Amino acid sequence: MPELPEVETIRSQLHFGLTGRQIAAITVLSASSFQAVGVPVGDLVGERVLGVRRRGKVLLIELSGGWVVLVHLKMTGQLLFFDSGGSRTRQTRVVWEFAGGGALVFNDQRRFGWMRVVPAGEVADEALLARMGPEPLGEGFGADVLRGRLERHPRQMIKATLLDQSVVAGIGNIYADEVLWGARIHPMSPVGVLSAVQVDELASVVVEVLERSILLGGSSMRDYVDASGERGAYLDQAAVFGREGEPCGRCEEAIVKIRVAGRGTHLCPNCQELAGP
DNA sequence: CACTTGACCTGTCCGC
């Protein structure tokens, strides 16, 4: 569930809270949640946090000593920062404690998420990162870049393409639906039939929606909270996601929920017409 | 190649 706006919200909080802290202990309560191949966990004790970056939905916690810890929250992961103390729950998988107090707590109900320790020089070799497409909020992203990425998948349904992290980084199920409503594109439209105007519109809506969500603290379905435990407010004003049966904000037609590419998909059947060849 | 299904997990919600 955490997509780009949620991960970015956590990133900025952790960058502020963790930078400069020294690791005093790491406790792994679920082995599959903490992947450190060939790296004794004890080797990280004493290292300091240099900063926290983000690539798509992946967080990169940079440590002294040449380590980087990648974090993917998948659907139910939470990363909570405590300035002092730090409380655990039944879902707590990993706890970092810092010298002088404070803790980073990784909760993950379903254990799909992970923390992965990687030497800094090998971060670029991570397949997930190596394949990842452009950052939609990065410099240079725009209609031309998006068009270039979409051209590789002319027959694919646009929703499946937007969910493909190698096309554009950071978009998940919630924002794919929101963005397609904003651009008035049916999620099942083949990429190749979209007009130039539609692709232009899509590129600008992607940026608008993601930026607005960051301002609102992201989306909280059930599990997502930011690093201080707060829920996000984006879904309070979402256009279609989670609003099946409610009137479309543009035309009053009832929002419907269908299945596209194996995912629950929300759209307005009136203003998102299925483009055909 | 495009698309679907299943796996990875756990919790909630629905119908009977």
Add this chain to the structure above:
DNA sequence: TGCGGACAGGTCAAGT
């Protein structure tokens, strides 16, 4: 009240 099943959705691997 209990119980089985569908569903939730990020990513990868395997199957159609």
